[in-house]
Amino acid sequence: MKQSAERTTARGGMETAYGYREVAEGEKQGLVDEVFTRVARRYDLMNDLMSGGLHRLWKDAMVTWLNPPRRPGWKALDVAGGTGDIAFRILDASGGNADVTVLDINPSMLAVGRERAARRRVDDRITFVEANAEELPFEDTTFDAYTIAFGIRNVPHIDQALAEAWRVLRPGGRFLCLEFSEVDMPFVDRVYDAWSFGAIPRIGAVVAGSAEPYRYLVESIRRFPNQENFAALIRRAGFDRVTWRNYSGGIAALHSAWKL
Numbered sequence: 001m002k003q004s005a006e007r008t009t010a011r012g013g014m015e016t017a018y019g020y021r022e023v024a025e026g027e028k029q030g031l032v033d034e035v036f037t038r039v040a041r042r043y044d045l046m047n048d049l050m051s052g053g054l055h056r057l058w059k060d061a062m063v064t065w066l067n068p069p070r071r072p073g074w075k076a077l078d079v080a081g082g083t084g085d086i087a088f089r090i091l092d093a094s095g096g097n098a099d100v101t102v103l104d105i106n107p108s109m110l111a112v113g114r115e116r117a118a119r120r121r122v123d124d125r126i127t128f129v130e131a132n133a134e135e136l137p138f139e140d141t142t143f144d145a146y147t148i149a150f151g152i153r154n155v156p157h158i159d160q161a162l163a164e165a166w167r168v169l170r171p172g173g174r175f176l177c178l179e180f181s182e183v184d185m186p187f188v189d190r191v192y193d194a195w196s197f198g199a200i201p202r203i204g205a206v207v208a209g210s211a212e213p214y215r216y217l218v219e220s221i222r223r224f225p226n227q228e229n230f231a232a233l234i235r236r237a238g239f240d241r242v243t244w245r246n247y248s249g250g251i252a253a254l255h256s257a258w259k260l
């Protein structure tokens, strides 16, 4: 699969790519944090508007592939878990039995997640942790599953985040990453480009009061390695049986891997 030129490769580059802008090493995380602090309160609504509700289907598919067991004691970590979408689905799919931790670096996103958990009366079933995916505050081999949805492209040092995923998973543990990826269908890619660069920042301006954070989101999608290059990064972190599935022509891809 040919990768478009603006994407970074498995050799790296996301550390200093803030959308299409090159920033100094160490600067990106602060800029990303500003974006999510600004969008937190409108994040869920904007997700529906920007994806026409498709993000719900992709997230459902992620948790279906994860297939959490319905036994107590099974532990899942959802990194960059934001407002809790993946955590709620994992908990539901496990029949309320899974022990779920949501980790995110941004307190504003976590605050929305905690409020949603309280409204669903599952706040006693989910632990919210404010921390960096590059430095997880957990012992080695703690979790049965590590999930991350639309999060990893925002993390500056993807190799460190993947190494941490491998470290905190127990042997036999599952890694699943849902992320925007490379569209591989001629008609879909043109419609998707027009929607991404034309409509999304405008919707952001009207609904969330600012176009800029949404320009970052769209551009960051285009800098992220394509399916094959990201699979290579996952393999390099030590994972086995790395595979992926495309959704909606590759607009999103779900990578799966195992710590064996």
Ligand SMILES: C[S@@+](CC[C@H](N)C(=O)[O-])C[C@H]1O[C@@H](n2cnc3c(N)ncnc32)[C@H](O)[C@@H]1O
Residues within 6 Å of the ligand: 029, 032, 036, 079, 080, 081, 082, 083, 084, 085, 086, 103, 104, 105, 106, 109, 131, 132, 133, 134, 148, 149, 150, 151, 154, 155, 156
């Ligand atoms: C696009 S949101 C995804 C939220 C949620 N997973 C979802 O799918 O709706 C990206 C999230 O990544 C978080 N994030 C960015 N950098 C991070 C880091 N270094 N460590 C942990 N979370 C990070 C942001 O705060 C934000 O909540």
